[in-house]
Amino acid sequence: MHYRDFGKTGMKTGVEPNPRLSTVVRAAELAKKEECDVVIGMGGGSVMDASKVIAASVLYEGDPKDMLVRAGKAPRFPERALPIITVPTLAATGSEMNCGAVITIDDEEEKLKTFVMTEVLYPKVAVVDPELTITVPKAHTAYGVCDIITHVTEGYFNGIDVTPIQDRFAEGVILTVLEWGPKAVSNGSDLEARTQIQWASIVALNGWVQAGVNAPYPVHQIEHTLSALYDIPHGAGLAVVNPAWMRFAARFRPERFAQFAQRIFGISAMGKDDLSLAMEGIDRFEEFLRSIGCPTRLSELGIGKVTDEMLSYWADKTLEVLCDEEGKLPGRPPLRKEDIVEILRMAM
Numbered sequence: 494m495h496y497r498d499f500g501k502t503g504m505k506t507g508v509e510p511n512p513r514l515s516t517v518v519r520a521a522e523l524a525k526k527e528e529c530d531v532v533i534g535m536g537g538g539s540v541m542d543a544s545k546v547i548a549a550s551v552l553y554e555g556d557p558k559d560m561l562v563r564a565g566k567a568p569r570f571p572e573r574a575l576p577i578i579t580v581p582t583l584a585a586t587g588s589e590m591n592c593g594a595v596i597t598i599d600d601e602e603e604k605l606k607t608f609v610m611t612e613v614l615y616p617k618v619a620v621v622d623p624e625l626t627i628t629v630p631k632a633h634t635a636y637g638v639c640d641i642i643t644h645v646t647e648g649y650f651n652g653i654d655v656t657p658i659q660d661r662f663a664e665g666v667i668l669t670v671l672e673w674g675p676k677a678v679s680n681g682s683d684l685e686a687r688t689q690i691q692w693a694s695i696v697a698l699n700g701w702v703q704a705g706v707n708a709p710y711p712v713h714q715i716e717h718t719l720s721a722l723y724d725i726p727h728g729a730g731l732a733v734v735n736p737a738w739m740r741f742a743a744r745f746r747p748e749r750f751a752q753f754a755q756r757i758f759g760i761s762a763m764g765k766d767d768l769s770l771a772m773e774g775i776d777r778f779e780e781f782l783r784s785i786g787c788p789t790r791l792s793e794l795g796i797g798k799v800t801d802e803m804l805s806y807w808a809d810k811t812l813e814v815l816c817d818e819e820g821k822l823p824g825r826p827p828l829r830k831e832d833i834v835e836i837l838r839m840a841m
């Protein structure tokens with residue numbers, strides 16, 4: 494068994510948030526040189542995702558960039574990876590128990606935050622101990638809460654029509670996080686609260702809630718552009734994009750959003766049409782995000798004045814990662830460039 498601590502190599506150490514492909518490639522070269530036979534990702538989603546792609550890159554023939562999804566280029570997913578062990582220290586991504594990894598391409602030609610999702614990236618073992626999350630600062634705890642909720646709202650709103658059991662699983666995750674998330678934010682040492690949101694983060698994205706729902710994740714794709722370009726914490730970006738996307742999408746599927754309003758926030762339907770009920774539910778969701786300290790407007794992300802040119806560029810970058818044959822971002826509804834711009838404008 495070879496063991497190499499990145500910190501003792503004289504190389505720049507660690508995995509940065511919104512992990513870069515260049516970091517992954519450097520680590521994979523080191524792992525090859527040292528003949529490592531297992532990769533342990535101990536940290537937040539950034540570290541775990543990087544570890545998965547390092548484990549795959551070691552055995553990959555060709556440029557690891559080719560395993561990442563980019564519009565118009567069929568990815569060559571890895572078929573092998575070193576065994577991966579995950580040890581999460583932050584409740585958010587569920588990366589510890591799923592086969593996805595989100596990586597930012599940072600070479601001269603491209604700057605894109607994209608992903609790979611394939612079976613060989615499932616960790617062999619996940620060691621989950623909520624005590625490791627006690628030190629997560631308030632803000633990142635809140636961003637994690639938003640990430641967990643968004644993992645299930647994407648499926649809830651973008652999935653196929655009739656999924657009553659999956660709906661209830663998703664609602665169970667959201668209600669649990671609405672109850673325990675604020676406790677973890679207000680008292681980071683509350684181990685019970687840390688435990689509940691840790692488990693919620695795993696259930697939210699280990700494939701269980703998603704089974705059969707067949708949903709794309711448009712809110713994530715739009716947010717990835719923001720975190721790629723401005724290094725924003727992923728959950729903070731989601732808190733800005735998700736309510737805006739919901740307000741846009743509710744017009745196309747109001748009954749679904751009305752169900753969310755009633756079942757999650759207990760809002761009465763008396764005398765209201767589906768769309769006004771839907772909007773009330775989205776307002777309550779946004780209020781919740783604000784109450785735990787998440788930003789909900791682009792102006793709160795520290796990226797300065799947002800111009801029309803920036804909105805247009807962000808929409809283009811989002812579609813560079815993923816689009817269907819009509820050039821739209823998959824989701825319900827599929828989003829044209831103008832729709833993405835409108836959603837981002839609604840988040841201003």
Ligand SMILES: NC(=O)c1ccc[n+]([C@@H]2O[C@H](COP(=O)([O-])OP(=O)(O)OC[C@H]3O[C@@H](n4cnc5c(N)ncnc54)[C@H](O)[C@@H]3O)[C@@H](O)[C@H]2O)c1
Pocket residue numbers: 509510511512536537538539540542582583584585586587588591593594595625626627628629630633637640698726727728
């Ligand atoms: N693979 C997936 O399924 C999946 C799903 C959603 C998001 N993601 C990706 O994961 C990344 C975000 O991961 P994240 O939200 O877990 O945050 P993160 O890993 O980027 O960490 C955020 C910050 O918290 C710090 N941190 C982590 N654990 C800590 C602890 N115990 N105490 C104190 N500080 C701690 C980190 O050092 C970092 O500064 C993004 O790149 C996102 O796109 C992946």
